[in-house]
Amino acid sequence: MANPAATRHTVRLEELGRAAEPRFGGKSTNLGELLASGIPVPPGFAIATGAFRRFLEENGIRERVGRSLRSADPDDVGGLRRISGELSGAVCSASLPEGLAREIIHRYRELAELAGEENPPVAVRSSAVGEDSEQATFAGQQKTYLWVRGAEGVCEAVRKCWASLYSPEALSYRARMAAAGGEPAMGVAVQMMVDAEVAGVMFTCNPLSGDPSTVAVNASWGLGEAVVAGEVTPDEYRLSKVTGEVLHRSIGRKHLEYRPDPSSAGVRVVEVEQARQGVPCLEEEHLQALVEIARRVERHFGTHQDIEWAIARGREMPGSLFIVQSRPVTTARRRSEGLPKARSAIELVMGTFGVVPDNGGRS
Amino acid sequence: MAEFASPFSIETPEGCEGWEEMYPPWALFDERRREHDENRLWFWNSMHFPVPMPAFDMVEVDTPYYALGGWQNRAFAVPAAAGVDYRVVNGYVYISSNPVTDPEKMAERARFFQQRAGYYFENWDELYGRWRERMEALNREVSEIPVPELPEYEPDAVVFEGGEPSWATLLASYRRALDCIERMWQYHFEFLLLGYGAYLTFSEFCKQALPDIPDQHISQMVAGIDVVLFRPDAELRRLARLAIDLGVADAFREGRSPDEIEAELGRSDAGRRWLEELEKVKDPWFNMGTGDGLYHYYGSWHDDPSIPYSSLIGHIAALQAGEDIERPTRELAERRDRLVREYEALLDEEARRTFRELLGLSRKVFPYVEEHKFYCDYWFQSRFFNKIREFGALLARHGFLEDGEDIFQLSRYEVMQALEELALTWSTGGEALGPHHWPQVARRRKELLKRLEGWTPPPALGRMPEAVVDPAIAMLWGVTPQQLQQWARAQRDGGGNELSGAAASPGEVEGPARVVRSLDEISEVRAGDILVCTSTSPAWAPIFSKIKATVTDIGGIMSHAAIVSREYGLPAVVGTGTATSRIKTGQRLRVDGTSGRVVILDG
Numbered sequence: 024m025a026n027p028a029a030t031r032h033t034v035r036l037e038e039l040g041r042a043a044e045p046r047f048g049g050k051s052t053n054l055g056e057l058l059a060s061g062i063p064v065p066p067g068f069a070i071a072t073g074a075f076r077r078f079l080e081e082n083g084i085r086e087r088v089g090r091s092l093r094s095a096d097p098d099d100v101g102g103l104r105r106i107s108g109e110l111s112g113a114v115c116s117a118s119l120p121e122g123l124a125r126e127i128i129h130r131y132r133e134l135a136e137l138a139g140e141e142n143p144p145v146a147v148r149s150s151a152v153g154e155d156s157e158q159a160t161f162a163g164q165q166k167t168y169l170w171v172r173g174a175e176g177v178c179e180a181v182r183k184c185w186a187s188l189y190s191p192e193a194l195s196y197r198a199r200m201a202a203a204g205g206e207p208a209m210g211v212a213v214q215m216m217v218d219a220e221v222a223g224v225m226f227t228c229n230p231l232s233g234d235p236s237t238v239a240v241n242a243s244w245g246l247g248e249a250v251v252a253g254e255v256t257p258d259e260y261r262l263s264k265v266t267g268e269v270l271h272r273s274i275g276r277k278h279l280e281y282r283p284d285p286s287s288a289g290v291r292v293v294e295v296e297q298a299r300q301g302v303p304c305l306e307e308e309h310l311q312a313l314v315e316i317a318r319r320v321e322r323h324f325g326t327h328q329d330i331e332w333a334i335a336r337g338r339e340m341p342g343s344l345f346i347v348q349s350r351p352v353t354t355a356r357r358r359s360e361g362l363p364k365a366r367s368a369i370e371l372v373m374g375t376f377g378v379v380p381d382n383g384g385r386s
Numbered sequence: 387m388a389e390f391a392s393p394f395s396i397e398t399p400e401g402c403e404g405w406e407e408m409y410p411p412w413a414l415f416d417e418r419r420r421e422h423d424e425n426r427l428w429f430w431n432s433m434h435f436p437v438p439m440p441a442f443d444m445v446e447v448d449t450p451y452y453a454l455g456g457w458q459n460r461a462f463a464v465p466a467a468a469g470v471d472y473r474v475v476n477g478y479v480y481i482s483s484n485p486v487t488d489p490e491k492m493a494e495r496a497r498f499f500q501q502r503a504g505y506y507f508e509n510w511d512e513l514y515g516r517w518r519e520r521m522e523a524l525n526r527e528v529s530e531i532p533v534p535e536l537p538e539y540e541p542d543a544v545v546f547e548g549g550e551p552s553w554a555t556l557l558a559s560y561r562r563a564l565d566c567i568e569r570m571w572q573y574h575f576e577f578l579l580l581g582y583g584a585y586l587t588f589s590e591f592c593k594q595a596l597p598d599i600p601d602q603h604i605s606q607m608v609a610g611i612d613v614v615l616f617r618p619d620a621e622l623r624r625l626a627r628l629a630i631d632l633g634v635a636d637a638f639r640e641g642r643s644p645d646e647i648e649a650e651l652g653r654s655d656a657g658r659r660w661l662e663e664l665e666k667v668k669d670p671w672f673n674m675g676t677g678d679g680l681y682h683y684y685g686s687w688h689d690d691p692s693i694p695y696s697s698l699i700g701h702i703a704a705l706q707a708g709e710d711i712e713r714p715t716r717e718l719a720e721r722r723d724r725l726v727r728e729y730e731a732l733l734d735e736e737a738r739r740t741f742r743e744l745l746g747l748s749r750k751v752f753p754y755v756e757e758h759k760f761y762c763d764y765w766f767q768s769r770f771f772n773k774i775r776e777f778g779a780l781l782a783r784h785g786f787l788e789d790g791e792d793i794f795q796l797s798r799y800e801v802m803q804a805l806e807e808l809a810l811t812w813s814t815g816g817e818a819l820g821p822h823h824w825p826q827v828a829r830r831r832k833e834l835l836k837r838l839e840g841w842t843p844p845p846a847l848g849r850m851p852e853a854v855v856d857p858a859i860a861m862l863w864g865v866t867p868q869q870l871q872q873w874a875r876a877q878r879d880g881g882g883n884e885l886s887g888a889a890a891s892p893g894e895v896e897g898p899a900r901v902v903r904s905l906d907e908i909s910e911v912r913a914g915d916i917l918v919c920t921s922t923s924p925a926w927a928p929i930f931s932k933i934k935a936t937v938t939d940i941g942g943i944m945s946h947a948a949i950v951s952r953e954y955g956l957p958a959v960v961g962t963g964t965a966t967s968r969i970k971t972g973q974r975l976r977v978d979g980t981s982g983r984v985v986i987l988d989g
Contacts, residue, residue, distance in 0.1 A: 368584075376466065
């Protein structure tokens with residue numbers, strides 16, 4: 024504990040590299056890497072997993088969780104909901120460690136200066152260690168709070184991210200797994216919000232066939248949540264990763280969109296006016312910029328990526344396009360498995376004419 | 387399983403009774419083999435034969451299918467496919483492939499095929515080099531066949547030097563002309579199957595490894611940059627520069643005929659130098675075709691110099707306006723290399739090795755695939771038909787025909803008969819029957835052909851097959867099981883206001899349709915039209931700079947319309963089956979060349 028760095032709970036996103044994943048979680052370090060490789064990512068900062076650990080200790084919550092889990096029946100929904108309420112309540116009402124609150128205020132002011140705005144809107148997201156593992160998903164470590172304003176609001180959202188570890192589903196999972204290994208390591212990413220006119224996700228491969236030569240883009244009006252949550256039928260594009268050509272296009276009926284709540288903080292869902300629902304929300308230049316970014320992000324990470332992006336309202340391309348998240352695609356199938364195997368090209372050509380090789384050849 | 391109309395249910399259009407007389411009996415649907423013919427799929431080969439066949443031009447149907455079957459079935463013994471059969475319906479050519487389905491037979495054929503095709507692939511460059519020499523020799527041979535004048539008295543040489551009598555030369559020469567076209571078609575198909583097969587294998591491999599890869603990227607990776615077909619225009623660009631360098635560019639004025647331009651050039655030293663250079667270019671580069679070669683009325687630049695001259699005028703004007711007229715070969719090569727590099731990088735090591743090998747093989751065979759058109763379809767065909775015209779002129783001089791051009795209304799056997807009677811009556815000095823017979827035949831058939839042109843052939847007849855096994859049929863004609871299903875649907879329910887075909891060149895546009903059913907109607911095409919046609923050939927080239935998109939009845943991704951559309955960057959949907967019969971000139975269309983869909987917007 025003598026190491027002064029150990030008390031430093033936050034760091035700017037651009038300072039993070041892959042090596043920092045155990046301390047800051049996957050989401051934050053991925054954003055840091057994107058920034059470092061010149062991908063346009065909104066600025067922000069990351070809160071270390073250690074901050075959460077210290078918070079639990081200082082507030083005596085760790086013991087309470089242990090006790091609750093031991094007594095919990097994973098199949099008793101009512102009981103789990105009650106325990107969840109108690110633990111979440113405890114997390115949300117406990118005070119942050121002294122140093123952490125100060126750091127968050129400081130980092131938020133840095134963002135405010137960058138934005139030229141006193142209380143710029145930010146997104147607060149959980150950043151779990153081993154985020155893409157199945158366990159992390161079950162444990163409910165995927166919370167996001169959008170359009171949070173003010174340092175106080177950020178602190179509150181951070182507590183809520185933490186509290187999400189004690190949702191009834193997460194508790195049930197942990198009780199079932201006998202809570203091996205203690206508390207999950209949970210970081211938090213705080214990132215400036217983009218007031219998205221259009222947003223969506225893209226895969227750097229064909230999500231169905233695994234074809235690595237295409238980029239699949241889904242886009243809709245407003246913030247990306249509508250697409251992520253599947254609440255609209257988005258515009259769908261499949262683009263050639265090689266030439267940028269549009270290979271397939273279908274325009275969805277985008278009947279609702281997420282927009283910042285003008286009355287206060289947070290976002291709200293609004294109806295998209297009839298005339299705009301069936302209008303393509305991306306132009307050719309956006310598609311080309313997305314393909315280019317898909318290529319760069321994929322090259323950087325060396326694996327297919329699932330990327331969330333946003334196009335800022337009232338700005339001109341190329342400065343309006345931002346990447347807000349990237350994570351590896353784990354579900355796509357490897358193409359090469361089904362390919363014909365042959366000793367030579369001639370043998371394959373023979374197959375085209377109906378020659379069946381004697382062994383080990385074309386299926 | 388979908389079914390099309392029985393070939394035996396097709397009625398003769400009014401006023402076309404007796405059309406069958408133009409065609410050999412075996413090329414007709416005949417009751418005596420009804421059971422066989424009715425239970426298979428026939429599709430209209432509108433890519434090669436978009437209009438009704440004149441009787442003589444049947445040599446371009448009969449001979450190629452002997453040659454194709456001969457190589458595919460008897461020489462290489464392709465395991466899964468024998469040859470392609472054809473029938474003529476109301477003057478239009480329908481074809482059907484003969485599959486081999488017995489596994490034992492296939493295995494037996496595979497042994498031959500592997501050995502024989504393997505030999506060709508292994509020795510391709512050498513064999514193809516020899517092929518080119520043989521083909522050039524044949525092209526010269528057909529041009530040099532003597533057509534004797536039938537003089538009043540035989541020349542001395544016949545009597546004193548043991549020369550051949552004129553009547554014998556006449557008949558031998560005609561037989562030799564037919565012999566030449568048989569050899570041309572033999573040569574034509576010698577490499578074609580193997581070439582397409584190699585290409586198709588690469589194409590299928592790409593689609594398995596990278597399902598979203600556009601067809602045009604595959605062909606761009608394979609296609610040659612510097613192939614023979616681009617030479618004629620390259621020579622014209624060189625001549626355009628030369629005209630400017632020599633200071634004779636002013637002679638090339640829009641609206642002037644080739645004769646007027648040459649007359650002016652002939653009046654100056656510099657102009658005469660240019661004309662000398664032109665003469666050198668003409669052989670062989672003016673053998674470029676004005677059509678796809680399979681009808682007698684297509685010729686070459688030799689026959690219609692207004693085509694190269696109008697290009698020359700355009701090139702010179704562009705050069706004077708400071709434009710760059712060169713083909714961007716470096717950019718094309720760079721684009722091609724980039725495609726290969728990027729696609730390769732997406733594959734794992736083993737797949738990359740196969741990709742490279744197949745690409746290498748495809749590139750080895752592709753010069754033949756592209757160049758045989760110049761040697762066979764343009765150069766040979768234009769020379770061959772001109773030779774036949776010489777016989778036609780002779781028959782006309784002796785009253786057997788009203789016009790030499792009418793020779794094409796007689797079948798090649800009838801021409802032989804006419805020539806034999808001419809040989810007889812010239813020799814005997816007797817009274818010929820021919821002048822009382824053939825002119826009427828020709829007149830009747832010209833009328834029949836004109837009427838048959840008004841009939842719209844259905845895209846397919848008979849019964850749907852289990853699978854399309856012939857690689858050439860899938861690739862060249864775009865006839866795939868999906869395509870057949872779609873044709874069948876369109877036949878059943880009219881297809882609504884939507885058509886689909888092969889996505890041949892990407893992009894989406896809207897515009898007015900212009901339905902063009904023959905070369906004569908090309909002049910009606912206006913700027914901004916969407917061309918709707920059965921299929922296109924190089925003769926249609928001038929209109930691609932005017933139109934917005936192309937929709938064809940027949941054709942695959944390697945068809946002429948597809949290739950030219952990609953070169954011009956125009957959206958194209960090919961092989962829709964029914965575009966020319968369902969779309970009317972003036973209707974607004976939306977053509978999506980990326981997905982292969984055509985929508986009639988005000989249908």
